[in-house]
Amino acid sequence: MTRVTIADVARAAEVSTATVSNALNGTGRLADSTRARVRTVATALGYGSTGAAPRTLGLAVTTYGERPWNFADVPYFARAISAATAAAHERGYALIALPATPDETVWRSIAVAGVLVLDSPADDPVVRVLRARGIPLAFDGRPAGVHPHEAWVDNDHRATTHQVLDHLADRGARRIALMAGPGEEHYTRSCLAAYRRWCVEHDTEPRTIALTPEDDEGRDLDPLLRGPGRPDAVYGIYDPCGRRVLASAARCGLRVPDDLLVVCASEDPAYATTDPPLSTVSLAPQETVALAVAALVEIVEHPDREPEPAIVPAHLQIRASTGPGGSRARGA
Missing domain, CATH: 3.40.50.2300 (Response regulator)
Structure with a gap:
C-alpha cells in the first residue's frame, strides 16, 4: 500500500491541497476550525508518518443508515465482532469496531486499510463516503450494489x-x-x-x-x-x-x-x-465474517484481483417450541 499523500488528506477533509498545506504549516488565512479539522484528518489518516500504511481494519454495522444504536448488544453482532477480530489477528491486522453514527467526519477521517461492512442498506451513506475515499470494502450480507474489487459473503x-x-x-x-x-x-x-x-x-x-x-x-x-x-x-x-x-x-x-x-x-x-x-x-456469523475478513485482506494486499462472493449455509436448531408432541402435530 502507498503512503498517505497531501491529496488524500485534502479529499478526506474536502478542502484544497493548498488549504491542507497552510493548515499543517501554520500559514495562510484560515479559520481556526478549518485548520483544526484538517490537522485532525491528517493525523487520523497517518499523513506524514514514516511507517507503512496502517495494518488496521475497520468493522461497521450500517443496517439503519445514519441512525445511532448500540449493535454490540445484539448477540449476532457480538459474535461477528469476535470472529472478525480473530480472523484479522490471524492475518497480522488489528481490527476496530466503529460506532453507528450519523457523523460523517468519522468515516472521512478514520485511518484503516479496509472496512468490513455488516448489513449495509441501499444507498448506504457510510459506504458512499468510504468508496469516495478509495478504501477497500468487504460485506457480510449482500449489499444493494457491489462495485468492482469488492467482496461479499452471505447466507441463502x-x-x-x-x-x-x-x-x-x-x-x-x-x-x-x-x-x-x-x-x-x-x-x-x-x-x-x-x-x-x-x-x-x-x-x-x-x-x-x-x-x-x-x-x-x-x-x-x-x-x-x-x-x-x-x-x-x-x-x-x-x-x-x-x-x-x-x-x-x-x-x-x-x-x-x-x-x-x-x-x-x-x-x-x-x-x-x-x-x-x-x-x-x-446465520453462522463466525463463518461468514471470517470469510469476509479473509476476502478483505486479499483485496487490500492484492487490489488487482477480483474476489468471488461466498454463500454460507444457515442452521435450523429444532427445540421444544416447534418440536413433536404439540396437539396440532398429533392431528388434534
Whole structure:
C-alpha cells in the first residue's frame, strides 16, 4: 500500500491541497476550525508518518443508515465482532469496531486499510463516503450494489426461510406469520420476499408483523394473538422476536408449542433455556465474517484481483417450541 499523500488528506477533509498545506504549516488565512479539522484528518489518516500504511481494519454495522444504536448488544453482532477480530489477528491486522453514527467526519477521517461492512442498506451513506475515499470494502450480507474489487459473503436467505416455513407446516401450522424488523438491508428484504413467495406457492395469506424497536415486552403482539384467525406459528427473523412472542403468548393464554409454534433467528444461547426452549436459526456469523475478513485482506494486499462472493449455509436448531408432541402435530 502507498503512503498517505497531501491529496488524500485534502479529499478526506474536502478542502484544497493548498488549504491542507497552510493548515499543517501554520500559514495562510484560515479559520481556526478549518485548520483544526484538517490537522485532525491528517493525523487520523497517518499523513506524514514514516511507517507503512496502517495494518488496521475497520468493522461497521450500517443496517439503519445514519441512525445511532448500540449493535454490540445484539448477540449476532457480538459474535461477528469476535470472529472478525480473530480472523484479522490471524492475518497480522488489528481490527476496530466503529460506532453507528450519523457523523460523517468519522468515516472521512478514520485511518484503516479496509472496512468490513455488516448489513449495509441501499444507498448506504457510510459506504458512499468510504468508496469516495478509495478504501477497500468487504460485506457480510449482500449489499444493494457491489462495485468492482469488492467482496461479499452471505447466507441463502430464500432457502433458509423456506426451510423454516416447511418445518412449521410439517408440524401442522396453517397460518404462519413472519415477524421482521424495520431494516432495509438485503437480509430483511430477502426474507420477506421468500416468505411471500412461499405463501403464494402454498395458497396461504401472508401475515407480516412489524418489530417495534421500543416494544421490549411484545405488547403490540397481544391484539394479534388474541384476535380471530390468529397465527398458529410465528417466525421472527431478528433476535428480540422470540422473547417478545413468548411473552405475548403467555399473556394471551397460549401454550407453546400446543397453541403456537415459534422460531427465531438468533445467535443468543439463552434461547436454549427459555420456557419452552426456542427453535432458532443460526446465520453462522463466525463463518461468514471470517470469510469476509479473509476476502478483505486479499483485496487490500492484492487490489488487482477480483474476489468471488461466498454463500454460507444457515442452521435450523429444532427445540421444544416447534418440536413433536404439540396437539396440532398429533392431528388434534
